[in-house]
Amino acid sequence: MALFGLRGVSKSFGGLQVLSDLDMEVGEGEIVSVIGPNGAGKTTLFNVITGVYPPDKGDILLDGRSIVGLEPHEITKRGVARTFQTLRLFLNMTVKENVMAAAYGHTRAGVLRTVLRTPGMRREEREIHRLAEECLAFFGERLVGYRFDQPAYSLSYANRRRLEIARATAARPQLLLLDEPAAGMNPVETHEMTELIGRLRAEAGYTILVIEHDMHVVEGISDRVVALDHGVKIAEGTFDEVATDARVIDAYLGSSRADRM
């Protein structure tokens, strides 16, 4: 059975139908890319999945259980973590603290235990430190060592994107949602990001849903590609199938061709 599935999910804002009757499945260990022109509803899809807004209709299943109606933090706790298209790091916190903060959902020490410094709390705290260092070490040398204690605002753009991914992995998700992980990166970094997403699955075992505009990245990582336009799924299949699909080409180039047909 698929790890994650959408069943007839619809969402509209006012009169604008952003997602209509969307079905989608992501199998365990799969990397699926969502593509589509601007305004196709890709980020809204992520927001609906993570509980920022509830879907108007339809169901969202994780591990066979519905996650519709849960608070966003509960959904994260169930195993969905994401990054943001417009970076949303905790800028005044250090690199390591950013990652440590995301361990909140699967740790337990409360105020009383913290103030009394119980052994359990201290063990858990050591564990959080270790987890954060491990998540950051996944990105090679870039975010480790002296970087641990630098504030997040001191990072370069590309490192901020990496830190966002590290933070998401610290939430120990099953499903990782990456919203344009390569946006604003130069070709070398984009290539690295492509490899990295592959490693996230191969070494860490995440199932990944990616929104990406860079077709080289999409081609490089995807098992399957889903194309959206105006909230409707217009194509699904391997990269080659989708990239040559007439409706996808129309969606990107405008409807003039469709009119002529």
Add this chain to the structure above:
Amino acid sequence: MAGERPHPDVPTPRIGADEWVSREQEHREGRGGLTGRALSLIERIPPATWLVVFIAIAAVLPLLMNTGDLNRYGLNVALFALLALGLNVVVGWAGLLDLGYVAFFGIGAYTYALLSSSHCFTETTCGVHWPGWATIPIAIATAALVGFLVGLPSRRLSGDYLAIVTLFFAQLFLTVAAQGDRVSALGLTSGVNLTGGPNGVPDVDPIRIFLIRPTTVEAYYYFTVVALVIVATALWLLIRSRTGRAWTSLREDALAAELMGMPVNSLKLLAFSIGAAIAGLAGAILAAEQTGVFPGNFNLAILITIYAMVILGGAGSMAGVVLGAIVITVVFEVLSPTTSPEKLSLLFYGVILVALLVKIRPWWRLAFVLGGTVVLGYAVRVIAHAVSASSTEGEVVSGGFVGDVVELLVVTPAQPGNWPKYAYIALIVALLALTRLDGWRRTLLIPPTLLLAAFVWETLLVQQPTVTRFILFGALLVAMMTARPQGLLGKLRVEIV
């Protein structure tokens, strides 16, 4: 910075690369002058040293001061530091603008006072004299519970809405406190005296926790300092924990925090309740120490004073807010009717002179300002004297050398009439203008501003030190926000959620 990068072969984009760090670094190193050096020195002191130094100074303070001064500068600093630490949890860490904070202080005080005093609720129910080991926890719990309830709307409210709800709550608390002496609920015929009304609750019992029975100012001072150290240690542990990281995360970006698995709403309520609980503890101590509570102890002025402490010291920094509490409490206590006007004047002119010496560079500009002030002041005085002899015959509050200088340079009318008020407005205009000007225009404007300030001080401000201090605190909040929003010791760019 480029040389420090560990792997020069790794291509790193230049977009924003380490720009922030280098700018911040430059900013710090470039901060010249006495203040800059002092600040960078303070920043390097480790937290444990802070605590030891603080405890050492606090422990010997009673030996250096008489009882009156210990009350004013020792006990009040400790109480306000406690309050500032609590507010820092809500504002500095969780980023919630809680303007009802002073009400929780009041709730703690009233709870303690009502349960440990000779207060009469009705004619028959009088004098509930519960001991402190029961009433202090009850006071803390009540404040925390009300904090929780007031925080509930914050589930739906972003920063500014929350601010107004809490401010409204503070106002409501004051109304209830001042008018709650005849509460008659529906069906209850005889009024219950819930708060003592405008007269407050007198004859509050001293704290009795088994063998701890403070009665003197010294004892209350030590009691408060111990409470302060315990609270500070607990908070220090808390901010370094999972909960503390979650608070700062939600302050930085509430939505991202929620999506990273942190239950933002519960965390906000927790911050609210903990802040309120600390305020409640401070309230209970206040009630016992001054053996009474009065609505005036919890008004907007106190709220602004606590905010001034947190903002001045640096929201988010524990050492900062304690420093803020020390500075503001000292200013608060100095600017009170109990300080003699001569001392106040000496301080006023002293502070201005030091500020000029530190701030104005190079030396010839300073010389121009001082010289200009003397010449202009003398000229204006001569002219004023020629126009009306009585305009220079007023009393000068300062004695000695300072008094002589003031008498020589500042117009001091015997019957000032409304002139001080117009001068006050002119002084504000001049000060605002100074912030907009630079270069020689600014230098040129400083001497008349100084004379105006001296005139306003002599004829108006020195007579009303309590009003002056609140004007000062209000202006301080605005000035800190525009000039150094992170406060003296803060490093954060604190963001509200």
Add this chain to the structure above:
Amino acid sequence: MDWTKFFSVLIDGIQLGSVYALIALGYTMVYGILKLLNFAHGDIYMIGAFIGFGVLTFFGGPLSPDLPLAPLLILMFAIAMIGSGFLGVAVERFAYRPLRNAPRIAPLISALGVAFFLENSALLLFGSQYRQYNGFELIGTGGFYIGSVKITWITVLVVSSAASLMVALILLVSRTKLGKAMRATSFDQEAAAMMGIDVDRVIVATFFIGSALAGAAGVMAGLAYSSIFHFMGFTAGLKGFAAAVVGGIGSIPGAMAGGLLIGLAESFTTGYMNGTWKDAVTFSILVLIMLFRPTGLFGKPEIKKV
């Protein structure tokens, strides 16, 4: 049921509501454009009341004015409105503009500082005693009756001038170029700036108009409720803000409706229950609206952006 009492309470409520609505308009306009909660607004209203009082005193005071009533009232309103307007502009210039790109908490604390500064400056300049407008001496206790319900001339004056100011404001916002610029700026500041709108000027104009309305409200409050004092702005500001939120912050008709609602609620609480609890009633309305309809009666829902 005692209908005479009911209608007098109703009319009191409308009069009070007019004052709150005028204050609420300033809050709502500034919030609409800057997303800033101007805590100092209530104190600008207070200063407006004092300026009006200053004009009144300058022309001989309420008991023996040197001018006929109509020009005196016009002068009081005009000077109070202009003075408050400039004060509002100065507050924006020095306390808010430097913070326009700062974190949200900064202007809020700055606003709190300004409010406190103005209140205590007023205490320093005007003293702590209440000043008497003596509106009933000035305008007279006369009025007219509808049935057995008396409507005083003061009520007529307050309600009609508030109504005409609101109509003027609506016309300004809907018909003039400035109004269009204001709406554009409140919708999207950056886009408005790119379309060639001088955003700074729009903000200054907004502060001037909003503060002038508060100044007018101050004079009205002085005339209708007679005594003014340095701390009057704090509670009135809170009520005005509550009105703005209840109506839907950012919405001009909302501010009017909210003002009226809060005014009526207070007047009915005072008339039928106990004046002590009117603050509590307003507070409950505010909290209920915030919990169940956070966008207010006339507000549009906001969409979270990620």
